[in-house]
Each structure stands twice: as C-alpha cells, then as structure tokens.
Amino acid sequence: MKKITFPHMGNLKVPAKAFFQEMGLEVVLPPQNSKKTIELGMKYSPEFACLPLKLNLGNFIEALDKGANTIIMGGGVGPCRFGYYGEVQKEILNDLGYEFEMYVIDPEFGENIKKYKKLFGGFIIKRLFNASRLAWNKILAIDKIHKLILKAMAREKEKGKMDKIYKKFIAQLDYINSIKKIKKLTSDYEKIIKANTGDLKLGHEIKIGIVGEIYMVIEHFTNLEIEKKLGELGAVIDKKIYISTWIHDFLNLDGERKKIEKAARPYLNSFVGGHGLDTIGNTVRYAEKSYDGVIQIAPFTCMPEIVAQTILPEVSKKMGIPVLSLIFDEHSGETGLITRLEAFIDLISRKKREGLVYNG
Amino acid sequence: MLKTIGIPRALLYYYYYPCWDTFFSELGFKIILSPQTNQTILNNGIKRAVDDLCLPFKVYFGHVEQLIKKEIDYLFVPRLISLGTKNNVCPKFMGLPDMLRSVFDDLPELLAPDIDLRKGFFPKRRIAHIIGAKLNRGFFDIEFAFRKAVKKQKIFEKIESEGFTPNESMKILDGKELEISRQNEGLNIAVLGHAYILEDEEQSMGIIKFLRKRRINVKTLEMIDMETREKSSLYSKKLFWIFNRQVMGAAYYYLFKAIDKVDGIIQVTAFGCGPDSFINELVELKGKSKNISILSINLDEHSGEGGLHTRLEAFIDLLKRKKQIL
Numbered sequence: 245m246k247k248i249t250f251p252h253m254g255n256l257k258v259p260a261k262a263f264f265q266e267m268g269l270e271v272v273l274p275p276q277n278s279k280k281t282i283e284l285g286m287k288y289s290p291e292f293a294c295l296p297l298k299l300n301l302g303n304f305i306e307a308l309d310k311g312a313n314t315i316i317m318g319g320g321v322g323p324c325r326f327g328y329y330g331e332v333q334k335e336i337l338n339d340l341g342y343e344f345e346m347y348v349i350d351p352e353f354g355e356n357i358k359k360y361k362k363l364f365g366g367f368i369i370k371r372l373f374n375a376s377r378l379a380w381n382k383i384l385a386i387d388k389i390h391k392l393i394l395k396a397m398a399r400e401k402e403k404g405k406m407d408k409i410y411k412k413f414i415a416q417l418d419y420i421n422s423i424k425k426i427k428k429l430t431s432d433y434e435k436i437i438k439a440n441t442g443d444l445k446l447g448h449e450i451k452i453g454i455v456g457e458i459y460m461v462i463e464h465f466t467n468l469e470i471e472k473k474l475g476e477l478g479a480v481i482d483k484k485i486y487i488s489t490w491i492h493d494f495l496n497l498d499g500e501r502k503k504i505e506k507a508a509r510p511y512l513n514s515f516v517g518g519h520g521l522d523t524i525g526n527t528v529r530y531a532e533k534s535y536d537g538v539i540q541i542a543p544f545t546c547m548p549e550i551v552a553q554t555i556l557p558e559v560s561k562k563m564g565i566p567v568l569s570l571i572f573d574e575h576s577g578e579t580g581l582i583t584r585l586e587a588f589i590d591l592i593s594r595k596k597r598e599g600l601v602y603n604g
Numbered sequence: 605m606l607k608t609i610g611i612p613r614a615l616l617y618y619y620y621y622p623c624w625d626t627f628f629s630e631l632g633f634k635i636i637l638s639p640q641t642n643q644t645i646l647n648n649g650i651k652r653a654v655d656d657l658c659l660p661f662k663v664y665f666g667h668v669e670q671l672i673k674k675e676i677d678y679l680f681v682p683r684l685i686s687l688g689t690k691n692n693v694c695p696k697f698m699g700l701p702d703m704l705r706s707v708f709d710d711l712p713e714l715l716a717p718d719i720d721l722r723k724g725f726f727p728k729r730r731i732a733h734i735i736g737a738k739l740n741r742g743f744f745d746i747e748f749a750f751r752k753a754v755k756k757q758k759i760f761e762k763i764e765s766e767g768f769t770p771n772e773s774m775k776i777l778d779g780k781e782l783e784i785s786r787q788n789e790g791l792n793i794a795v796l797g798h799a800y801i802l803e804d805e806e807q808s809m810g811i812i813k814f815l816r817k818r819r820i821n822v823k824t825l826e827m828i829d830m831e832t833r834e835k836s837s838l839y840s841k842k843l844f845w846i847f848n849r850q851v852m853g854a855a856y857y858y859l860f861k862a863i864d865k866v867d868g869i870i871q872v873t874a875f876g877c878g879p880d881s882f883i884n885e886l887v888e889l890k891g892k893s894k895n896i897s898i899l900s901i902n903l904d905e906h907s908g909e910g911g912l913h914t915r916l917e918a919f920i921d922l923l924k925r926k927k928q929i930l
Contacts, residue, residue, distance in 0.1 A: 289885075290881045290882065290884065290885040291881070292875075292876070292877075292878075292881035292902075293881050293882065293885075294878070321690070321692075321844050322692050322844030322845060323692045323693065323694055323695045323698065323844065323845065324695070325878050325879065325882065327844060328841070328843065328844070328882055330841075331840055331841040331882075331886070332882050332885060332886060335840075335885075335886055335889045335890070336885070336889065339889050339892070348841075511702060511705075511706070512699060512702045513701075513702060514683060514685065514698045514699060514702070514718070515698065516695040516696075516698045516699045517695040517698070518695070520695060520699070544656065545656060545876060545878055545881070546656075546878075547694055547695040547696060547878040548695045550654060550656045550657055550695075550696065550876075551695050551696055551698070551699035551702070551703060553654050553656070554653070554654050554657065554699075554703045554706055554707065555699070555702055555703060555706040557706065558705070558706035571656065
C-alpha cells in the first residue's frame, strides 16, 4: 500500500492532502516544520545547499520515520537549483538506508502521464477532475483569506487576533471536503475579519510589498512569521506570490508574467530562474504604485535572488523606494529580524511624517 | 587609432578567449585584456559584490574595475543563457550584464549579446552578426571573422583534449613554449572543477602547479572529450547546468568507467557556487561504494595557502600509501 508524503510549504499541505486522499491514497504528513526538521536537514544536506532543500529533506526523513513510503516532489529544468532537489535528496536518503519510491514531477507531459498511471494505478479522468477541483478550491480559499489578513493586520482591534483567525480558518478548512462548504467557510471568515477590523494602529498607512524566493515567502516557519511581525508593527502588506498565483503563472493563465518582465526590463533583461526576475519587476511595480517600502526575502546562497539582490540597490535609488534584503539561513534568529524590521518601519514612518509636515 | 574592446580575464575567458580574440581582431579592434587575477583585483571585486555572490563572480567584478580604469571603448560581457537544447547555465551568468550596470556607474558601452543557442537556425553565426553589426562592420567582414574565429576555437579545443589545460593550450596556440616538465612518479590525480577557478592561480591558489611540482600527473576535465563527459553524466538525472554537467560527467567517468585511470579525485569548488554544492555531494555519495579517494576543496576569499597545501600533501601521502610507492 502506498503511503504518500510531500514536503511542507506554507499551507500547501491542506490542498495537497485533500487531492491525494480524494485520489484514494493514504497520506502521511510530515510533522510541522520545526527546529528538529532543520537540524535533520542540516545534518544530512550539503553545507551550501539552499535552506528549502534542507527543510524538504528534514520533512522526508520525519515522514519516512512515521511510515511513509512514497515521496512526491516537484522538479524543474533549471536554472534554479530546485529542479535538481529530488535527485540530490533521493541519493542522500538512499545513503541513509531508507526504502521508498520517489516521484518527481518535472514539466514533461509524457513522462508525467506515465508516473501518474503508476502512482494511481490507472487514469480515471473523472476522479482526477474532482480531486483537482477540490484542491484548487481549497487553494483559492486559503489565498483569498490570506490576502485579507495581510491587509487587516495593521487594523486589528486586538494584537495578534488576525493571526489567530487565520490559523483557525486553516484548521477548519482542512476538515471540509465539499466545495459548497469551502465557499461558506470563506464567506464566514470574511465577515469575522471585517468584524475584527478597526483603525490603523500607526495612525497612518504604511504599505510594504514582499518579494523574493517563493518557498521563503510562503513558508511561515522559515521566514520566522515575518508577515505577522510586520502586521504587529502596523504595516499593510501585499505580496504577489501565493500558491494560486504560482500555479497560474506555471500554466500561464494570467498576464502577470508580461507585466513583470516589462517592469523589470530597464534593470534586468533576462529570466534568471526562480523568482529573481519577479523580485525586480515587482519592486518596480510597487514603487510605481507608491508603496512605502519593499522587503526581499531569500534563503542564503539562492542564486536567482543573489542576482536580484545585486540589482535592487539601483532600483531602490532610481525609483526612490526603500528596499530591505533579508537573507535567511538555518541560524537566523527572531530578535535580529525584529530589530531590523522595526528599524525599517521606523525609517519609513519618520520619512512619511516629515513628508506630511512639509506638505502641510 | 584602433578602437579597443576590454575583456575581463575571468569566467568564460578560459573557455572562449581564442574565439573572441580572433573575431574582434579580424574586425579591426584592439583587445585589452585585464591582467592575471591578483590580490587587488580580488579585493576590489569583494568590495563591489554582495556577500553571498560566489567567488568567481566577485573576481569578475574586480577585473571589470581594472578595465574601466584603462578607458576602453567597449566592454565585452556576453549574457550566456544556453548552449543548446536542454541545457542552461547558472543564473548569475544570465544576469551578468545587468549586475554590472547596477554595480558600476562608470561603465563604457557594453557589448552584451544574449548567447542563447536554443533559438533559431545557425544561432552562433546570428550572434556573431549581431555583435559585428553593433560595431558597424560589414556583412562579409563579419562572416569572414566569424569563420576564422570558429576555426581557431576548434584548434584550441583539440589541443586541450590532447592533455593540456586551457592556459597551456592558449600558450601553445600562440606558439609559446611551455615551462613545465611532465615527469611523474606514477600518481594520477583528476582535478575537477571549473576552468575559471582552476586556471586562475589567485583563486585556486595554484593547485595544479602545486601537484605538478610534486610530479603528479594531473588530469583536468578538458582532457576527456566532451561526448564522453556528456554520456557519463547520465548516471544521475540529466543535469541542466551545462558547465556543471561537464564537471559531474568527468567525475562519473572516472568513478564508473575508468576507475583504474586515476588514483584519486580532487573536487575544487569556490564559495557560493550553488550547482557545485549539489554536484560535490552527488560525486561523494556515488564514490562511497568505489575504491577511490575523493578530496573536496571549497575555496573562499579567506582561504590560506598553507592550509590548502597541507591538505593536498596529506592527500598525496594517502594515495601513495594506498599504491605502496612510498
């Protein structure tokens, strides 16, 4: 009997679990990302591998220890290292003596059909359709509420309330398996968020855009819950990277790609893998929309983001928008992060107040 | 007076310089090459770059700074994207001209063609014509220079495959004498890594010279022909980074096909190289079940020559003991 597992990335576990269960497979979720996950990952990964690889590996080890025997992993064709994660992780796990099967989903249609047939024991379109539809609706619901929360945190009536609401929503969504109920739950929570929204904590609006590497942006454990921290400081947050937008982008369903490329062109005129081009393009777009600052999040040694990080100072200078680059590794600590965020928000806040005085 | 084109002696220089040199000289330009990497160049590069950037690119920045001081007319910085179907390079090559524009305020005009050989028919010729047209040269001049350059590059690669490193091959190509004697005491060591690290003595702290002085027969990846490297790399899932695929292929060639040809493998990589962090791990894991010693060296700007040489000595001793020639 196949016991499926997959790596954590934010709340991906909710739709992914729903998908595989709906397809009739047993899912063994890795325990939530924790210090132990990082330690396991660090111990067995190459030292200069990027943080997501280490965490994925930690997830796999913990899940295999829990009884999983089949790993589902994403793939790619470069130049970001993610495309080769599966191969490296497979070798490391084999070396550690684990017995398992690994399915790496590369963007190769024919191969994927073969893998799909092997994994699910056949090709039933109706079942695939239903499972995908359920998972997709869960993704949309998560991202919709997430977006609202990011905006509302700066206006929450009670400190930390929005974070609690969001976590509760995710927990409830996990148990629902009908699309009707998902929609109902979403609209219920929209009302709850509204009811808990009050005035701006800072008295004036500070809009921060978050850009960077997708895993770090989405995975709240590794980015040390940066969104929550920014929200507590009173910032209104926007980001363009969600699981739904990533799938949209992958299937090329919206015009975002073109807009990003166009905005980035004066500074970076080439795809550089991962979300490097997005980091530049979206920083330009945030500046054009008069955001007050941009924060770049990336794991240590991330190649596309290093290119972006090198170019961001120029964007910041020419577009007149403050940019903070935060590079995370397995040793990043909370205190250091809070200090830097406070300083950044403080700087923007002061600039804004002075601006108001000059104008008035 | 001839107009000048500056070429940094770093990164792709070690792969394609004979071709570039011929092409631009034939078109009537004077090439200004930055000097061998030295401490100043290295330090300048480090100052300009973000901390995380890998050592070879930091060095590249240092070379660019040297060239800017010389008031060149053009700076040649190709944007390498792909060398064919199903391959690409690390993101830093793709963003190189943009990074330079951000890091330097006083750049001369950049010759920064996109090198993407996946696109169109005869992509190399097309790129040559794009560069030539930008330099205001006529169609036939460009065509002539292009053909001559390609020919030169082929000769260069042929010399390499006969057992010479890129630096040596360039010397031979220029008709210069090689100083090193090739006596050896029977130890064969494959030194695998990117030519732009190994051939730069400041970065690699002269690993190859050091080994040769101890009369060791050094084998670099250029000495295995390209097709063999490509084929051997397939012991793992097809790797998309072309340069790293070559390094991995060379290592796998010795591990799986020609283990008796070498006594040990030294993997040399530089701080911050993303792809190499994976390749080194894979080679080490695959090498575990084979009877071969592998030494992995990670160079960074703080590496001391003393420490490195001690490690190399110890490795040589180990191999000698294994082979019982001590």
